[in-house]
Amino acid sequence: MGIAATAAAAIGGRSLALPSALLAQYPELAEARWRRGGLMVRVAGWCLGQRTVAAITLWRTVWIAPECNLAPELLLHELRHVHQFEASATFPLSYLWETLRRGYVRNRYEVDARTFASQRVRQTFASAASNLNG
Numbered sequence: 001m002g003i004a005a006t007a008a009a010a011i012g013g014r015s016l017a018l019p020s021a022l023l024a025q026y027p028e029l030a031e032a033r034w035r036r037g038g039l040m041v042r043v044a045g046w047c048l049g050q051r052t053v054a055a056i057t058l059w060r061t062v063w064i065a066p067e068c069n070l071a072p073e074l075l076l077h078e079l080r081h082v083h084q085f086e087a088s089a090t091f092p093l094s095y096l097w098e099t100l101r102r103g104y105v106r107n108r109y110e111v112d113a114r115t116f117a118s119q120r121v122r123q124t125f126a127s128a129a130s131n132l133n134g
Contacts, residue, residue, distance in 0.1 A: 013038025013063050022070065025124055029075055032057075032082045037066040048104060057081035072124070076117035084109055 013035035023029055040063040045052035054068045055078045062078040064070070085091050091109075098107040 011039045013040065016064060018070065018075070022072065022075070026072055026076065026120070029079060031060075032079055033061045034075075035061060035063045038063050041065045057085065059085045073117045073121050076120050077113045080113035080116040081109070084112070 014037060016034040016036040018029055018034055040056050040058070041052045041054075044056040052065050054074055055062055055064045057063075057078045060082055062075075062082065064074075064078075068074070084095070088094065095107065095109050098109055102108070104110060
C-alpha cells in the first residue's frame with residue numbers, strides 16, 4: 001500500500017464488508033456503509049474523554065474501531081443512528097443538544113438505539129428458538 005493509501009485509510013478508515021452470515025441474520029445491516037478504523041472513532045473518543053469509541057455513525061456511514069468485535073447489538077445500534085440521520089436533517093444538532101442536556105447515556109437517541117438493537121437481537125433469538133422447537 002502506498003503512502004497516500006495508507007494516509008487515506010488512517011483518516012477515513014478502510015471499507016468493511018460484513019460477514020455474509022451476519023447479513024443473513026440481520027439483512028437490514030446492508031442499509032449502511034461500514035468502515036473499519038480511521039480518525040472518526042478517535043475524535044469521537046476524545047470528545048468523550050476516551051482514547052476511542054467502539055463506533056460512530058455519520059449519516060449512512062458507520063466507523064467501527066479496529067479492535068472492536070462485529071457484535072450484532074453494536075451494529076444494529078449504529079444502524080439505528082443511520083435511521084435517525086435519515087429521519088431528520090436536524091438530527092446532528094438535536095443529538096448534540098440531547099447530549100449536552102442529558103449526557104451521553106441518557107441522550108434519547110442513544111436510549112432509542114440501545115432499545116432498537118436489543119429488541120432486534122431478542123427477536124432473532126426468539127425466531128431461532130422457535131425454529132428449533134418447531
